[in-house]
Amino acid sequence: MSDTFQxxxxxxxxxxxQTVMQAALAAGHYIPHLCYxxxxxxxxxxxxxxxxxxxRTAASCTMPAEAGLEVESDSEELNALRRTLVQMLFADGNxxxxxxEKSGNCILQALGYDLEVHSAGFRHQFPDRPLxxxxxxxxxxxxxxxxCELCVNASAEVDGKHVFALAGRGNxxxxxxxxxxGLLKDTDIALTDKAMSVCxxxxxxxxxxxxxxxxxxxxxxxxxxxxQALDDAPRLPSGEAHD
Amino acid sequence: xxxxxxxRIATTSLAGCFGCHMSILxxxxxxxxLLELVEFDRSPLTDIKHCGPCxxxxxxxxxxxAENVHVLREFRKNCKVLIAIGACAINGGLPAQRNHLDxxxxxxEVYLTEPGLVHGHIPNDPxxxxxxxxxxxxxxxVKIDYFIPGCPPSADAIWKxxxxxIAGKTPELGHGLIKYD
Numbered sequence: 001m002s003d004t005f006q007x008x009x010x011x012x013x014x015x016x017x018q019t020v021m022q023a024a025l026a027a028g029h030y031i032p033h034l035c036y037x038x039x040x041x042x043x044x045x046x047x048x049x050x051x052x053x054x055x056r057t058a059a060s061c062t063m064p065a066e067a068g069l070e071v072e073s074d075s076e077e078l079n080a081l082r083r084t085l086v087q088m089l090f091a092d093g094n095x096x097x098x099x100x101e102k103s104g105n106c107i108l109q110a111l112g113y114d115l116e117v118h119s120a121g122f123r124h125q126f127p128d129r130p131l132x133x134x135x136x137x138x139x140x141x142x143x144x145x146x147x148c149e150l151c152v153n154a155s156a157e158v159d160g161k162h163v164f165a166l167a168g169r170g171n172x173x174x175x176x177x178x179x180x181x182g183l184l185k186d187t188d189i190a191l192t193d194k195a196m197s198v199c200x201x202x203x204x205x206x207x208x209x210x211x212x213x214x215x216x217x218x219x220x221x222x223x224x225x226x227x228q229a230l231d232d233a234p235r236l237p238s239g240e241a242h243d
Numbered sequence: 244x245x246x247x248x249x250x251r252i253a254t255t256s257l258a259g260c261f262g263c264h265m266s267i268l269x270x271x272x273x274x275x276x277l278l279e280l281v282e283f284d285r286s287p288l289t290d291i292k293h294c295g296p297c298x299x300x301x302x303x304x305x306x307x308x309a310e311n312v313h314v315l316r317e318f319r320k321n322c323k324v325l326i327a328i329g330a331c332a333i334n335g336g337l338p339a340q341r342n343h344l345d346x347x348x349x350x351x352e353v354y355l356t357e358p359g360l361v362h363g364h365i366p367n368d369p370x371x372x373x374x375x376x377x378x379x380x381x382x383x384x385v386k387i388d389y390f391i392p393g394c395p396p397s398a399d400a401i402w403k404x405x406x407x408x409i410a411g412k413t414p415e416l417g418h419g420l421i422k423y424d
Contacts, residue, residue: 090334124383
């Protein structure tokens with residue numbers, strides 16, 4: 001049983017139980033998103049995927065698709081809002097792309113590129129967040145954390161290890177490591193864990209890789225995230241066309 | 244027939260590495276058509292020491308000392324359009340990596356306690372501008388009209404941005420030219 005809603009004036013077919021984001025991506029329509037990951041329960045916190053549904057704003061990753069909805073996404077008003085959110089994230093942490101190993105593979109950066117964010121604009125916070133380099137194979141650089149909680153969920157739900165958690169509230173909220181010492185070396189995290197592959201920014205870094213793929217030849221150097229994200233999204237079963 | 248008045252451009256590097264200026268030079272032979280449209284005021288290309296009235300100011304690097312503040316204010320006062328060029332001008336960049344450290348402990352380590360130093364002392368010549376407690380992006384000190392990101396921005400990005408601006412269009416970079424690294 002499938003139905004349709006309107007996204008920027010185009011009909012989108014959806015299955016019962018899908019969110020607006022899931023249906024849109026499956027049908028080949030890109031809605032910008034950052035903390036949403038197709039394999040995890042949506043968190044709805046980054047608000048990059050905000051759309052207007054029947055005139056009211058909603059996070060498309062948590063909004064259930066319903067027949068007849070009129071969803072507006074690719075408008076100058078909403079893209080300006082998204083641009084501001086990206087700028088605030090850049091000003092909040094220490095995001096120095098030229099020296100970051102994740103540069104070119106970073107979703108926050110790729111969204112900045114796609115939304116033509118030329119500068120953060122706000123007053124930079126320059127927070128003091130020491131690294132955790134205790135683990136022989138893995139580096140944690142908390143300077144870049146955007147608190148999306150994907151590593152927390154991946155470690156708990158997929159790896160069954162609960163290596164990460166968020167602690168504190170408001171401006172003092174931060175990522176912590178679940179060990180008496182607070183250090184990653186005293187956890188059972190492994191390179192093969194799901195938690196190693198979900199960080200959208202450059203917090204969880206595999207040591208010994210560095211810049212082996214040169215800057216300029218990386219994922220979002222090749223294609224804008226608006227194209228790449230559609231390939232990454234779960235698709236309809238083959239044979240069902242979507243335009 | 245009257246010749247069209249050339250736009251006047253000033254450029255400078257504050258707490259930067261001159262990499263963005265190298266990238267400006269990297270527009271190569273396009274410098275010739277550019278020079279049909281513009282003339283340079285204060286810039287490493289002219290060696291003019293103070294910025295006069297200009298149409299466009301390009302500032303590389305962030306603000307790390309008192310002299311940087313004076314130069315930036317002089318640029319803002321004289322330039323109709325002020326552009327921050329490169330990562331350091333936009334978010335402090337590499338020099339801003341000292342921002343979570345105490346300035347006096349930085350100076351102490353570099354000039355006094357670093358292994359191998361003999362008779363080290365912290366420079367205190369009145370000719371030297373005093374360092375600021377923190378490194379700041381340009382927009383925290385004066386109003387900035389446009390930003391060209393990159394470390395450095397590519398010559399193509401600089402060319403696209405300047406030619407858009409000179410043509411009276413809103414400058415856009417687009418995929419491949421907009422880079423933060």
